[in-house]
Amino acid sequence: MDMPIPRPERLARKAELAAALRRHLPQEAVIDTPAQLRAYECDALAAYRCPPMLAVLPSTTEEVAQILRLCHEMDVPVVPRGAGTSLAGGSLPTADSVILGVARMNAVLEADYANRVVRVQSGRTNLSVTGAVEEEGFFYAPDPSSQLACAIAGNIAMNSGGAHCLKYGVTTNNLLGVTLVMMDGTICEIGGAHLDAGGLDLLGVICGSEGQLGVVTEATLRILPKPEGARPMLLAFDSNEVAGACVSDIIKAGILPVAIEFMDRPCIQACEDFAHAGYPDCEALLIVEVEGSEAEIADQLGRIAAIARRHDPLELREARDAEEAGRIWLGRKSAFGAMGQINDYMCLDGTIPVTELPHVLKRIGEMSVEYGLRVANVFHAGDGNMHPLILYNANTPGELETCEAFGAEILKLCVEVGGCLTGEHGVGIEKRDLMWHQYGAADMEAQMAVKDVFDPAWLLNPAKVFPLDASDGRRAVLAAAE
């Protein structure tokens, strides 16, 4: 993975920048020792590491503005960081950059139940947003797997999804307003507690812009009343094709479950060995969850079961109580942990049209043989967001590269069948160089033009999202202008 070469003139100003930052921030908020900086050398894409020049941990929007203003003046790139859980390398620094971490900014500023919104500082973790409002019967819907750890700032940067977004949507559908600090230190209030934009939908383009347009310090989020109850059903099939067809039939029948999760045999086995959830011995397994009152749940699950029976399921298991529901989810929720036990793994995130599921799974199986690496599939089937997990051994020379090549082939396949490179993790550095497979020059230019407006000097998280050969011109022009 190529990253821009650190510029010596920036590295030379480290002490000067640290001193300037300390004039505006508490001493301990500016981190400059090599030992401490190691904590910021990578995110959850741990195969790539590089300690930043400095790290800063502001506590207020004004401090963020000061930091950005100083870095802007001194021509130093800034890499924003939420909780560091990005699987795409979204907060991987370069050696000449400053990590701006929002972890200290985790307050709930206002919870307004009558209007069903909550305003939080962006460093607050996803799950603790729900934690702050659940006593009043509300929750924050987007639920990425890392929700215990990941920050709202990162959720906004990557437009994170989760298992339940089939019904509730992803971050962008639940975000109403942000306080955004631009690279030159300008503070913008965009949106608010109302439901739409008065002018252009700037919020729509900020969400998912991977920290390249500004640093979000506060967010107004939609909260929803908790459903009366929820219950999963487990469906086992003897082929991926049949499971895929069942998903399509459930959706066509007009039932919209909150989640439809899919696991294939390698994944089921690994989860079973790890978590002993009691999953049946089968090729493909669906977990379908519905919500409502007891009677409503029974009605929906009855209809789903009737559809599933037309596909000759090997097993059809309805949770009778909370414990059984917990066991049905146990394996799925421990999938990533289970994989981690077996081996190092790379988690992909391509999305495909739901109708292409059987074909794509078959091709992935064939490629697995070609590349000599095992792959397990676990994903959100209702919306076609796949998470193939490729197992490799980081200690075997060359295996990471083989794994990356395999991963790239899978993502190209996703694009080929009408899908995309990433459904909820973001491009980061991981899929950056694959962007040419999805977008042409004009498409890429239109996106980069947006960054030109927000961050003309290309200092915010500059080496992400766009292939370096696409963004080079912009960064080179600016270097030449200095």
Place this chain on the structure above:
Amino acid sequence: MRVETEAELAETIAAAGAPLRIRGGGTRDVGRSVDGEVLETGGLTGISLYEPGALTMVAGAGTPLAEIEAALAAEGQRLAFEPGDWRGLLGTEGVSTIGGVVAANASGPRRIQAGACRDFMLGVRFVDGMGQVVKNGGRVMKNVTGYDLVKLLCGSWGTLGVLTEVSFKVLPKAEATGVLRCDGLDDATAVTVLSRALGSPWEVTGAAHLQKGPEGAPVTMIRLEGLQDSVTYRCEALRQRLADIGDFTVETDPERAAVDWVHVRDVGPFQGRAGDVWRVSVTPGAAPDLVARIAGAEALYDWGGGLIWLLLPEGQGAEAIRGAVAETGGHATLFRASKARRQQGAVFPPQPEPLARIEAGLRAKFDPRGVLNPGLMG
């Protein structure tokens, strides 16, 4: 000028030496009128892909909305964001197109539960102001590959690019609908009731209050949709929860329910009546006070109070409305007024700095020569 293909549109825009008025079906005449040659996109028609099992459709921007709705209805599906038909309100004629719906981000009562038009858009193709064809997004339900220009284009009224194709998510039609109705509530009580309903676990998909209902008296309406038994259960549960504030009746006739919500969606109470119509987006709790401050206004509250339609005598109330919104947060658009009035003052809400600078910057990038509906959004 009327174009039949994307290539033709691209050539036309690239060759344009003067401003163009972009026109889909001509039914959504909102904003400052643009002096320029009319460029009609109604030729870019056709549903190119519809996969009911994947809940997705792809269509040319000029495809009539009615054609799309008919195709969806045949499969028991619908556009869940409930785009309105504004011809009655705006006094326009013509055939609404899906491109026009997206350019206006037209979203009806179900916005509070299902989301707005922008929330259902999966991908766009458009021609920018330089005549370049750009695509963004795709046709899958989850996509974070690169920046989301789909949302930026949605609601940009043809000022950043001219849409040629849109792909979007659709949803199953509800099996049953139930409407709770209560007459005679004042605005503040009505919004309190709507908030309480929206804070219940029963997934309200419509929450409106009409100061003047069909019989001239105030009517408050709450809609529930879903499986038959579920709707019956939820209507009764909600009726009981609201019983201490108002005496709600339950309407389950699907025809009647449909008519009532089309009336809200299309701003029925103000159709065919003279005066200016304002569209105000605020926090629901702030809505009744805001309306009370606007002398001479009649109001229709949708989105639980978060969307207010105001009817005022021509030329009145602009300052009061903008002043009130400046205090409550949110924004106000002069949605319907004579062409002359729309040329004089701001129609869309003036953006504060630094947002105005950002918007101007984006326009300069996407339409550097200012040929696409220049000035329409102010």
